[in-house]
Amino acid sequence: MMHNLEISIVKCEIGSILIYSNTSNPRVCERIEFLDDMLEETPENLFTSQIREYLESSRRVIDFPVKYKNGSKFAYILEKLRETVSYGRITTYGELARLCQTTPRVVGFAMAYNPLPLYFPCHRVVGKQSLGGFAGRANNIQKIDGLKWKKYLLDLEGSI
């Protein structure tokens, strides 16, 4: 399942961002996760520098090489999100669902399974009446305060 992945770590105000990349050529990012704990940072690389620039507000688009399972409805929804909702903007589950010809519920599911948050900016998808949710984990069993991260990212982008 998780065979040859290397973990890079960037710290921020509220915790750590974990970047899982493969070790083959070319190096691509396969997963991004959030952790409430403050971990030791790893040496700088393409992935950590982009994340750090984003956190310092000098970068608005994460565009390092990634790999994810495409061709599914979920992947389509994530791709549509990435191409239509730019930095500092937000949308709702319902709006994105209309754009993708599905239901808001399914958009929520797609966000919950997002393996590459920040690259696919799922934090910019909010509920009609509330902020909605935020899992912040693609696969691990760590429990984090997801909403705290969603608010942090939206605040960073000035969307509050």
Place this chain on the structure above:
DNA sequence: ATCCTCATTGCAC
């Protein structure tokens, strides 16, 4: 193969 889980919304009563 079956069951469960997971970040929603709008409409009917």
Place this chain on the structure above:
DNA sequence: GTGCAATGAGGAT
């Protein structure tokens, strides 16, 4: 207000 249908994919068994 409450109830419910719509409805992808992954993981466990």
